Amino acid sequence: MSLQNPPVNSLSLEFLTDICISVEKLEMDKTCRGLIITSSLPKVFSAGLDIMEMYGKSPERCGEFWRAVQEMWLKLYGSNMVTIAAINGSSPAGGCLMSMTCDYRIMADNPRYSIGLNETQLGIVAPFWFKDTMTNTVGHRTTELSLQLGQMYNPAEALKIGLVDQLVPEDQVSHYSHTNHDQVTTPDRSKSMMRKPTIDKLTSKREADIQNFVSFITKDSIQKSIGMYLEMLKKRKR
Numbered sequence: 001m002s003l004q005n006p007p008v009n010s011l012s013l014e015f016l017t018d019i020c021i022s023v024e025k026l027e028m029d030k031t032c033r034g035l036i037i038t039s040s041l042p043k044v045f046s047a048g049l050d051i052m053e054m055y056g057k058s059p060e061r062c063g064e065f066w067r068a069v070q071e072m073w074l075k076l077y078g079s080n081m082v083t084i085a086a087i088n089g090s091s092p093a094g095g096c097l098m099s100m101t102c103d104y105r106i107m108a109d110n111p112r113y114s115i116g117l118n119e120t121q122l123g124i125v126a127p128f129w130f131k132d133t134m135t136n137t138v139g140h141r142t143t144e145l146s147l148q149l150g151q152m153y154n155p156a157e158a159l160k161i162g163l164v165d166q167l168v169p170e171d172q173v174s175h176y177s178h179t180n181h182d183q184v185t186t187p188d189r190s191k192s193m194m195r196k197p198t199i200d201k202l203t204s205k206r207e208a209d210i211q212n213f214v215s216f217i218t219k220d221s222i223q224k225s226i227g228m229y230l231e232m233l234k235k236r237k238r
């Protein structure tokens, strides 16, 4: 599955819905042995959630958006397929979350790229299931530091903390993803055993999580922080 939503593969409601439909189709396809997620765009795996979906939108729309974010995570984290993230560019926040849903992460060894949960930099808090996914990937202490600082990691740092499993030359990300994928032939039952408690936690709190998101994101102070962050993104470009 090659992500293609220019300019930066931000995860809008529409794009999330497309991703969920694609994953669902693959999940039902008995001939499909697994999934490699990568990006068709240069330099960016995914810029994370589409910030415009969280800025100036109605509570109803925000709720619909958040349900789609949850759905993407539930589908990928709970997938019966062997999944590999072939991270061929930067992968902040929701992009990092998407990578962490996979069984294995291969990243392009380009020091210009970065990956991490940087929500704190936007003045927002990573939801509990983002935090749980990271804890399951890199451990409690690293997650605590990482979330408090909104830390982004270059590939070497990401490898060191275990946020990615392997670094490869930029032009060989696809080759290594396919080679590694071929070595894993059957989705292991231990995957669901390890992930079930984390998945059950969100499933049982799904509606409350949507309500929390909507009331948090529509607050004036949070909207102001997001507006300032968007301005900063645009200025940085000039």
Ligand SMILES: CCCCCCCCCCC/C=C/C(=O)SCCNC(=O)CCNC(=O)[C@H](O)C(C)(C)COP(=O)(O)OP(=O)(O)OC[C@H]1O[C@@H](n2cnc3c(N)ncnc32)[C@H](O)[C@@H]1OP(=O)(O)O
Binding pocket: 007, 008, 010, 043, 044, 046, 047, 048, 049, 050, 051, 052, 090, 092, 093, 094, 095, 118, 119, 122, 124, 125, 126, 127, 212, 213, 216, 217, 233, 234, 237
């Ligand atoms: C009580 C507790 C309750 C808890 C409730 C929950 C709280 C809310 C939780 C929300 C969790 C949020 C998760 C997220 O994923 S938020 C998104 C975070 N993403 C980022 O910060 C990434 C920002 N982007 C970048 O760093 C760079 O764009 C990137 C490195 C990805 C690429 O750099 P590049 O130089 O190639 O591209 P540009 O920066 O020039 O960007 C091109 C245009 O794209 C726009 N852009 C970038 N990122 C986003 C995005 N995520 N959403 C929307 N738009 C984005 C950027 O502004 C440029 O636009 P213009 O061309 O119009 O200027």
